[in-house]
Amino acid sequence: MATITYRDALNQALREEMQRDDRVFLMGEEVAVYQGAYKVSKGLLQEFGERRVVDTPITELGFAGVGVGAAMTGLRPVIEFMTWNFALLALDQVVNSAAKMLYMSGGQFAVPMVFRGPNGAALQLGAQHSQAWESWLMHIPGLKVVTPGTPADAKGLLKSAIRDDNPVLVLEGEMLYNTKGEVPDGEHLVPLGVAELKRSGEHCSIITNGKMVLVALQAADQLAKDGIRVDVLDLRTVRPMDEAAIMATVRKTNRAVVLEEGWSASGIGGHVADVIQRECFDDLDAPVLRAHQADAPMPYAKNLERAAKPDAAKTIAAVKRVMYLDS
Amino acid sequence: MTNIRPTSTSTPPSGTVAARPSPAPVNAAPSMPAAPPASDTRELHRELLRMMLLQRRFEERCAEAYALGKIGGFSHLYIGQEATGTGAISVLRPDDYVITTYRDHAQAIARGITPRSVMAELFGKAAGCSHGKGGSMHLFSREHNFLGGHGIVGANIPIATGVAFGIKYRGGDQVCLCFFGEAAVNNGAFHEALNMAGLWKLPVIYVIENNRYGMGTALERASAVNDIAERARAYDMHRAVVDGQDVLAVRRVVGEAVQRARTERLPTLIESRTYRFMGHSMSDAVAGTYRSRAELDEQLKRDPIALLRAYMHERNEISESEVAELDAAVRAECEDAWQFADQSPEPELGALMQNVTVEGDGGPASGDGASSADNSNGAGGAPPAAEPSS
Structure with a gap:
């Protein structure tokens, strides 16, 4: 059992799932060249290249929708929001497209994808950068919403989220990225929906x-x-x-x-x-x-x-x- | 000047085009020979005419069914715009993708979804193409790579861009054809998506169906730029304007864009200038509020079906009696669709909680076509998704 940070646990989850499945790609603002606004994607561009680690313009609604379209037609996108505060701009795609596609198509089009990023207040960031969104997002049928609190859960839940066939929202703790904890060695999956x-x-x-x-x-x-x-x-x-x-x-x-x-x-x-x-x-x-x-x-x-x-x-x-x- | 590409595919705006459709070559699909035999051309024209007539008669029945309460909710008719969807979709391969808006009945039929299954969906029946879960605005068919009617203006544009991103990611040579109205170009989703498509060079064709009104607001009252294809300049993207009442012109212009997307992986923005002969939905007056009766009457002279028929008459490709036969056949097909929809059973009540999530159908790997394995569309090389431990 290794003691690692919450950030590194997420990084391991992304790396392992991208190694395992070529359909998985990471897209968002500053995820590639900058190595992630919070360094969660550090090293992934170097390992997987720009085909699979994709920097976007500052265009949350647009790239959230790109993820939906890619997921509908066979890929497994991981869409990073620099923070969930910015995801508000993308909620039409999260709520009206990702969450409802399977249902309104009568089961024909699943949307197997992850939307993830930091959530909740950090320190003195003021009103627009300090909010916890889980109670909003859990309102929506068709979504799954996970909120890992420890490095082990961060890794295990993100890996399960990427493998899930539904849109899964992963709300990470902005203040948790530097926290440390034990993470089981080898394949570590935490099932969704289990406290x-x-x-x-x-x-x-x-x-x-x-x-x-x-x-x-x-x-x-x-x-x-x-x-x-x-x-x-x-x-x-x-x-x-x-x-x-x-x-x-x-x-x-x-x-x-x-x-x-x-x-x-x-x-x-x-x-x-x-x-x-x-x-x-x-x-x-x-x-x-x-x-x-x-x-x-x-x-x-x-x-x-x-x-x-x-x-x-x-x-x-x-x-x-x-x-x-x-x- | 900036690095704007030439608009080689432009045609004059519809207002200045003669009533007769362009006699330009129609065989835009790259696989077709440059000069097909006259009989092939005639068959193609007959099929385009049949398809547009089918859509017209189908939607006339939709209006009737709506009045009788057999169709509920919103219902947005495509009558008057048939040449755009028909011409554009006619140049696609079966493995290409189509995504559209809530005005989707006729395009679903153009893509090959049966009138029975579309009408059953409108009647809210289990045999509908979305199994009664979608309704008028949400027609889907995985079999036809028809990725839905979408009800939020502009929302299908980023999704189309993602479909094209996926095609490029997999190294495929399919294209994604995306329809939306002219009012959507004022929406942030349009700008965000086209910027990425231009930036990443994605195989997507955006077709603006410029029917002049976003609900009741005229283009001139909503957009700072009236030549909306010009917006492509902002995204370093090919652009074209086409007479949207001329199905052959639409075929040619979209065909060129499809070829560019397929072979060069480049996007195109096409403005198809058309007109909606009915109201925005079933609840507004056809004329008299935001547009005049005189304007509508003038536009009715450019009915896309009448234009193609006149063109074919002129070339002796069809006789009046053959047109009557075609019309009788599509009317019968629509009557059959109505009867089928009317007599089909409603969804079982158990369907209410099915398809909320993939698990809702009995497990993540359920065999209903929604599992990730079925969702791959030939992605190839990827392992099947293992399930989370539980």
Whole structure:
């Protein structure tokens, strides 16, 4: 088992899948000569050449559509958005073309492709560069949406996404690229749609995804010092969501906090809370609480940004509240 | 001057062209001899006439079915524009690709999708070419490399560009033919896609069907440049203008572009000047709001079917009674399509949740034609996709 960065894990996934299947190519802004805005594609141009590692103009809608057309006719594109903030320009192709093609063609045209890139707030990038898109994107039938939180999941989920016959959105954590973790040697695939218990406890469940997995684990560490042992359930894939894993953890702990990076309205927490009230009503000892970004665009000032973001302290406060330990 | 290529394929705009179609050679397909025997030419002309008549009669039945509530939703008729789709598609090989907009009934038929299967789709039946899941705006056929009617203006243009990217990636010699209306050229997707096609030199033919109105907004009220083929200059791309009511001219101009795409892998932007004889959809008046009755009457004189028929009469290629026979035959075919669609069963309710994802049909490698293996279209050399472990 090697300890590598999240960035290198993604790079390995791309390299291995491109070695394995000539139909796989990488396209996006600065992916080739510049070696990737975040260096995820470092070395790929040198190894695979410009036929398969393709720099584009700054034209998200256009190259997202190019990916759709290539996927409809037999290739397996990996389309990189420099960040998901820019992908908003391409959402017509993601939502109206990629997600619906199989359905509206009556099953004739699958769109086996990946849209990937960094997601969520980094540090002091201001309102337009600091947003988590998974709750928007998981709304759409026809898409799969994964949010790896660790290097091992980054590699395993991206490889599975590239092999999947559907459009899969891979939302990477901009702040995760430098984080390190153990990644199994050899072929490592993480199935789509399967959550993982990242920490096991019995007093409460923290259900989360993506970059918030690390925040949840920090919160779990601190709670453990007070003798509170929590389950940390990493959803990993938010569409399709592993409802069985949510039910299992809630039936074990009888309390749940849903931690997500984005805003609360129509958020992941709302969806998870619905699963819990529907399937685990009699198992609950307290209402489900949520931790999320403040309901405002992301501010620039350091102190305001810190106040806006969900963090370990806010998560701990929510856990203590559902355990009635907050008074 | 910049490095603009000559517009060798240009013809005068339709407004100045005589009512008679151009007598120029029609055999643009590279595989055809330069001077086919007269009987072959006659057969070709008869087939073009039959195909346009079939589309016309088919869509007349569509209007009737819409009024009776047998067709729902939106329905955008192609009546008046048949020469563009028919002429352009007639020069393709079966392994080439066609992608179009929501005004797609007639082009689907021109590509060889049966009137039965198109009408069944419009009636929302399981036997439809999209199995009742698509409707009027979303006709698809993998068998015919017909990549769909697309409902968002401009969205099919980047997709076509990606199809051409894939052809080049695989080293194939197919081409992608992409239709859209003149209003789409003001859309960002058009600019983004054509820039990449020009930059990467992709085998794609973009056919602007300039019917003068984007819904109810005249070209002059929407575009800063009225000679819209000129926009190709911005992408270092070949361009052409053609009389879109003259099926033989369309065949020739598109044929040249197809040959250029096939042999040189170069894109072309073609402006086909045509006119829509009906409203934008079934819900607007044919004339009286955004265009005058007088204008429409003037344009009706340039009916593409009448023009070809007159041309063939002049050359003694067809008699009045043969035209009547052709017409009777296509009317019967449309009646058959109607009866077939009317009597076909609706989709099973279980179809509702099928095809949402590939797995929804019973596993990633399902045999319904949607799996990656079936999706490769002769890509060759690539391993079959292994499934994620689970």
